[in-house]
Amino acid sequence: MAKTSMRYKGSNDYIASDELMNSVNIAMALQKPLLIKGEPGTGKTMLAQSIADSLGMDLLIWNIKSTTKAQEGLYVYDTVQRLYDSQFGDHDVANINQYIKLGKLGEAFTAEKQVVLLIDEIDKADLEFPNDLLWELDQMTFYIPETKETVTAKQRPIVIITSNAEKELPDAFLRRCIFHYIAFPDADAMEKILRVHHPNLEKKLMEQAMETFYTLRNVPHIQKKPSTSELIDWLQALVVGGISPNRIKQEIPFLGVLLKKNEDLDTLLNSLHGKTQAKPQTVYTSTSLNRYRY
Numbered sequence: 001m002a003k004t005s006m007r008y009k010g011s012n013d014y015i016a017s018d019e020l021m022n023s024v025n026i027a028m029a030l031q032k033p034l035l036i037k038g039e040p041g042t043g044k045t046m047l048a049q050s051i052a053d054s055l056g057m058d059l060l061i062w063n064i065k066s067t068t069k070a071q072e073g074l075y076v077y078d079t080v081q082r083l084y085d086s087q088f089g090d091h092d093v094a095n096i097n098q099y100i101k102l103g104k105l106g107e108a109f110t111a112e113k114q115v116v117l118l119i120d121e122i123d124k125a126d127l128e129f130p131n132d133l134l135w136e137l138d139q140m141t142f143y144i145p146e147t148k149e150t151v152t153a154k155q156r157p158i159v160i161i162t163s164n165a166e167k168e169l170p171d172a173f174l175r176r177c178i179f180h181y182i183a184f185p186d187a188d189a190m191e192k193i194l195r196v197h198h199p200n201l202e203k204k205l206m207e208q209a210m211e212t213f214y215t216l217r218n219v220p221h222i223q224k225k226p227s228t229s230e231l232i233d234w235l236q237a238l239v240v241g242g243i244s245p246n247r248i249k250q251e252i253p254f255l256g257v258l259l260k261k262n263e264d265l266d267t268l269l270n271s272l273h274g275k276t277q278a279k280p281q282t283v284y285t286s287t288s289l290n291r292y293r294y
């Protein structure tokens with residue numbers, strides 16, 4: 001059973017809003033999975049690490065791919081190895097237990113101490129995937145017919161599920177989760193996040209970089225808006241490149257760190273030309289780290 005006195009209060013390297021901390025604590029108190037959605041790079045995956053750190057628990061990560069099946073999270077019966085051993089090995093192949101390999105859910109259930117289980121990017125799998133896990137996530141138990149064993153959670157894991165909303169999730173699944181949408185950080189929250197990653201950064205450089213970043217995000221029709229993680233990388237590039245805050249007022253160095261699509265570079269160009277008819281001078285360097293002068 002989860003200890004109801006446990007509270008998530010954020011961690012040193014992760015900035016969590018009060019609303020997000022509340023959602024985590026409510027999900028823990030109600031013993032339900034917490035479904036996290038939000039734009040790429042808004043800290044969905046890192047939240048699970050932060051919860052594990054702050055509660056002193058181990059984190060188990062189940063990375064979902066388009067081919068992942070729910071069964072793999074419970075256990076896999078390695079029939080190929082058993083067949084191989086029956087022909088060439090000296091194992092006792094009658095002991096099927098040795099060919100049962102627990103998946104991440106199985107590991108979380110059998111862990112001695114309560115763990116945080118991250119099911120990352122659940123929307124990558126097919127639509128049946130979440131439905132196939134309903135029973136196990138509700139009841140925290142599953143049966144292995146091959147060994148006639150029932151695996152039941154010793155301690156109910158804290159389950160965090162992330163989704164980029166590539167696909168809608170089934171209603172029956174949503175009904176069983178607590179939902180939280182991580183809003184894109186405003187300037188205040190972003191400054192705190194950046195301070196975690198760049199504690200010694202010159203304030204003026206950070207402010208100027210943030211101004212350029214939010215301006216870029218607000219350019220209409222940008223398909224892939226730069227995310228928090230791209231801003232973090234960009235600041236690193238600016239520091240390594242020895243770029244001064246004043247220079248960012250006139251050009252965007254290392255633009256390729258922020259914008260990753262040709263179409264978006266064109267959109268930016270058109271938008272800036274529209275505004276600054278007098279100086280339509282573009283400079284792309286030959287490296288992948290384009291820059292744009294205005």
Ligand SMILES: Nc1ncnc2c1ncn2[C@@H]1O[C@H](COP(=O)(O)OP(=O)(O)OP(=O)(O)O)[C@@H](O)[C@H]1O
Nearest residue numbers: 013014015039040041042043044045046193228229
């Ligand atoms: N609130 C935050 N506090 C500290 N760092 C953050 C925060 N949000 C994002 N970051 C940083 O941004 C980067 C991206 O975070 P993360 O991978 O968790 O995002 P994500 O939402 O899972 O992205 P994706 O949808 O692409 O998987 C990480 O390097 C993380 O350190």
Ligand SMILES: [Mg+2]
Nearest residue numbers: 044045046162
């Ligand atoms: Mg992620």
